[in-house]
Amino acid sequence: xxxxxxxxxxxxxxxxxxxxxxxxxxxxxxxxxxxxxxxxxxxxxxxxxxxxxxxxxxxxxxxxxxxxxxxxxxxxxxxxxxxxxxxxxxxxxxxxxxxxxxxxxxxxxxxxxxxxxx
Amino acid sequence: xxxxxxxxxxxxxxxxxxxxxxxxxxxxxxxxxxxxxxxxxxxxxxxxxxxxxxxxxxxxxxxxxxxxxxxxxxxxxxxxxxxxxxxxxxxxxxxxxxxxxxxxxxxxxx
Numbered sequence: 001x002x003x004x005x006x007x008x009x010x011x012x013x014x015x016x017x018x019x020x021x022x023x024x025x026x027x028x029x030x031x032x033x034x035x036x037x038x039x040x041x042x043x044x045x046x047x048x049x050x051x052x053x054x055x056x057x058x059x060x061x062x063x064x065x066x067x068x069x070x071x072x073x074x075x076x077x078x079x080x081x082x083x084x085x086x087x088x089x090x091x092x093x094x095x096x097x098x099x100x101x102x103x104x105x106x107x108x109x110x111x112x113x114x115x116x117x118x
Numbered sequence: 119x120x121x122x123x124x125x126x127x128x129x130x131x132x133x134x135x136x137x138x139x140x141x142x143x144x145x146x147x148x149x150x151x152x153x154x155x156x157x158x159x160x161x162x163x164x165x166x167x168x169x170x171x172x173x174x175x176x177x178x179x180x181x182x183x184x185x186x187x188x189x190x191x192x193x194x195x196x197x198x199x200x201x202x203x204x205x206x207x208x209x210x211x212x213x214x215x216x217x218x219x220x221x222x223x224x225x226x227x228x
Contacts, residue, residue: 004160032214043206043218044161093160097214104214105149109160 001027004096006110013084014118021079021113023094029074030096034107035067038091050077084117091115124207124219132227137194139222141207142187149210150183150190154203155221161206164192199228 003026013019023033032051036044048069050056056069066088068080077096081088091114095107102108124141131137143150149168153161167174167183167190174181180193190207204223208216 043220105210106163111160
């Protein structure tokens with residue numbers, strides 16, 4: 001149980017295009033989802049926290065107009081990287097907590113999405 | 119911002135040996151968690167220790183927490199080649215937010 005999927009696993013796009021990444025909780029309702037980015041051989045940096053039906057809370061230094069987050073249902077959150085540039089190339093990972101069912105302490109992580117912007 | 123330092127940054131051992139990784143954190147926490155990441159993959163939750171606990175075991179894992187020193191350690195006993203991965207500690211708040219440490223790259227040689 002507590003499986004989180006991400007789609008796509010890899011994406012290559014041209015500079016200036018927008019890319020959407022989906023994060024789904026497959027067997028539980030995710031009250032809260034988190035988005036992280038990870039550069040090679042570095043740790044995870046939290047980008048934003050999203051709760052179903054409300055606006056995402058962005059960490060300091062993360063441009064909300066650049067990284068659009070939508071959490072429209074209890075099983076789906078999306079991250080859209082708008083007008084992507086090469087410096088946005090990174091590994092994006094989502095996670096989810098399961099609220100009353102699974103608790104809020106443990107985050108269940110998706111497999112990540114490798115974004116390469118040419 | 120990152121939670122703090124982990125040491126060592128890299129650890130190379132032989133199969134069967136024990137591996138110890140340390141983590142220090144800066145802010146107040148509700149719990150301290152350890153995660154494992156295989157190369158290019160997502161993270162897998164290993165163990166959680168609450169701020170009022172001092173030690174916890176799970177299989178071959180033993181984690182300690184010293185809130186006075188704001189530090190934690192993860193011990194993997196009788197390591198296996200399959201334990202090769204990056205290990206991250208993360209400080210958790212009461213509302214579920216995690217702040218990750220820099221990570222330790224563990225290599226276990228068969």
